[in-house]
Amino acid sequence: MSFVIPTLKTLALKGATKEFISVSTRLFGKTLGISQQMASNRLVKLAEMELIKRRRSGRGGQDILITREGMALLRKEYGDYQRIFQEARDIELSGKVSSGLGEGQYYLGQVEYIDQIEQMLGFKPFPGTLNITVTPEEYSKLDLLPDSAIIQIGGFEADGRTFGKADCIPASIDKIECAIIIPKRSHHTDVLEIISASQLRSKLKLEDGDGVIVNCKLRHCNFEA
Numbered sequence: 001m002s003f004v005i006p007t008l009k010t011l012a013l014k015g016a017t018k019e020f021i022s023v024s025t026r027l028f029g030k031t032l033g034i035s036q037q038m039a040s041n042r043l044v045k046l047a048e049m050e051l052i053k054r055r056r057s058g059r060g061g062q063d064i065l066i067t068r069e070g071m072a073l074l075r076k077e078y079g080d081y082q083r084i085f086q087e088a089r090d091i092e093l094s095g096k097v098s099s100g101l102g103e104g105q106y107y108l109g110q111v112e113y114i115d116q117i118e119q120m121l122g123f124k125p126f127p128g129t130l131n132i133t134v135t136p137e138e139y140s141k142l143d144l145l146p147d148s149a150i151i152q153i154g155g156f157e158a159d160g161r162t163f164g165k166a167d168c169i170p171a172s173i174d175k176i177e178c179a180i181i182i183p184k185r186s187h188h189t190d191v192l193e194i195i196s197a198s199q200l201r202s203k204l205k206l207e208d209g210d211g212v213i214v215n216c217k218l219r220h221c222n223f224e225a
Helices: 004-013 025-032 036-048 066-084 102-106 111-121 136-144
Strands: 020-024 052-056 063-064 089-097 130-133 151-153 157-158 161-163 166-173 176-183 191-195 209-214
Touching: 004 025, 004 136, 020 111, 025 036, 025 166, 025 209, 036 052, 066 191, 066 209, 089 191, 111 151, 111 166, 111 176, 161 209, 176 209
Parallel strands: none
Antiparallel strands: 020 063, 052 063, 089 130, 089 209, 130 191, 151 166, 157 161, 166 176, 166 209, 176 191
């Protein structure tokens, strides 16, 4: 739908990224160069797509706020333009160490995942992940990476369960080789899960709340275990 990005962009420029703003469909349509009815229909459609939130205002109008999903689309668009116009370079993500739910240990204990990671990334992963909480702005930097920087891990079935696909992005923390792993089914946009040959939390003497910088690499490489 070609109207989605231009409409979201116009709302964002009016300030709908952080708080509800009052929107007149007549004036909004004039800004977009379309009729009032078409402008109203676009807002209804964006709300149905859960890209914006709408609520009635006190004067018979409506208030609009762009949702997290809507902002994710705008950030992806922004990332695409940066990839077009800026020189390719490694990406640094900063965040803080946080505790996970222990799910990484279970999934990284599956032989099929271990074999693929070892073959494609060059190291046998420690059974567990280092979780790093980041802001949405930091997370969106991943959109700047070219497809060639992403290694795909295939899904499989085992013991009557389906294990999904995942993307891996080669990286390093304090010169220790690692990789960001992003399960395809994940909806998190504020947590980086890091895998490595060693237990990073112990090796780097990290505790919850400690600041960490993850350097994402542009090209595939083989890691030393």
